[in-house]
Amino acid sequence: MAAELWQGWQQVDGYQEMTGPTNPFNANFAGGTDRTNLAKIGGQWTHLFGTWIEVDLNGGFVQSFASSSGINATVTGVGTIVPTMGNQHWGEVGGRIGFRFTRNLVGDIFVNGTLGPSPVGNTVHGGAGLRLNF
Secondary structure: OEEEEEEEEEEEOOEEEOOEOOEOOOEEEOOEEEEEEEEEEEEEEEEEEOOOEEEEEEEEEEEEEEEEEOOOEEEOOOEEEOOOOOOOEEEEEEEEEEEEOOOOEEEEEEEEEEEOOOOOOOEEEEEEEEEEOO
C-alpha cells in the first residue's frame, strides 16, 4: 500500500494568434502557470512463480484538488477568456509479466491504463522492457 501527495505545474509563455483562413479571430495569450495538486492511494501485488516468471498487478485512485490556471486569452470581438479547472478523479490500473533469463537479466511486458470521466478518460498503453541488475 502506498500514498502520494504532489503538485504539478506547467508554465506557458505568452503568444499571439493572428486571423487567418482557419482562425477567424485575433487572440493574445498572456503567459502564466497552470497548477494542480494530486492525492493518490494505491497498492501493488508482486509474485514470483517458480524461479523464472514474475507477475505484478497494481492499482490506485487519484483525486486532484485546488487546481488553478494562471493563463488567460484576450480575443478580438469577444473579450477576455479565463479558463476554469475543476477537480478531477480517476483510477489507475496496470500489470506486468517478467521472465528471468538469468538472475540479473529480466524481460518484461506491461500494460497500464486509466479509468475515469473526461478529460482524463479511459486510456491504455503497453510496452516491453529489459532489466539488467548488477
